[in-house]
Amino acid sequence: MIKMNELLYARMIKMLLDGASHYTIVAETGIHTATARTYLRALHKQRAVHVIGWIKNSRGADTTKIFKIGDGKDLPRTTMSRAEIAKRYKFKQKLRKRMQKEQSIIERRT
Numbered sequence: 001m002i003k004m005n006e007l008l009y010a011r012m013i014k015m016l017l018d019g020a021s022h023y024t025i026v027a028e029t030g031i032h033t034a035t036a037r038t039y040l041r042a043l044h045k046q047r048a049v050h051v052i053g054w055i056k057n058s059r060g061a062d063t064t065k066i067f068k069i070g071d072g073k074d075l076p077r078t079t080m081s082r083a084e085i086a087k088r089y090k091f092k093q094k095l096r097k098r099m100q101k102e103q104s105i106i107e108r109r110t
């Protein structure tokens with residue numbers, strides 16, 4: 001485990017000038033994820049950094065904040081409308097049915 005010192009803190013601040021997530025900071029500095037998140041949370045609470053974007057997970061949800069130095073307005077998470085959620089659900093249902101049909105055809109052949 002690497003202890004946070006002045007040099008690592010300076011590297012973190014330099015990264016935040018362009019915008020960085022806690023994952024990026026951990027990869028560059030080698031500090032623990034919890035340490036990076038604690039520092040970012042404290043900086044955010046003091047309005048020294050603000051959220052400029054989000055990294056989406058595999059399901060398309062905004063999960064990881066991207067921070068930048070400065071007292072700016074935080075970018076909110078994107079939300080899907082009920083219609084978009086329903087459209088996505090119906091698409092997945094059609095895909096499942098198609099896969100089941102193909103699977104049953106393969107099973108009949110063997």
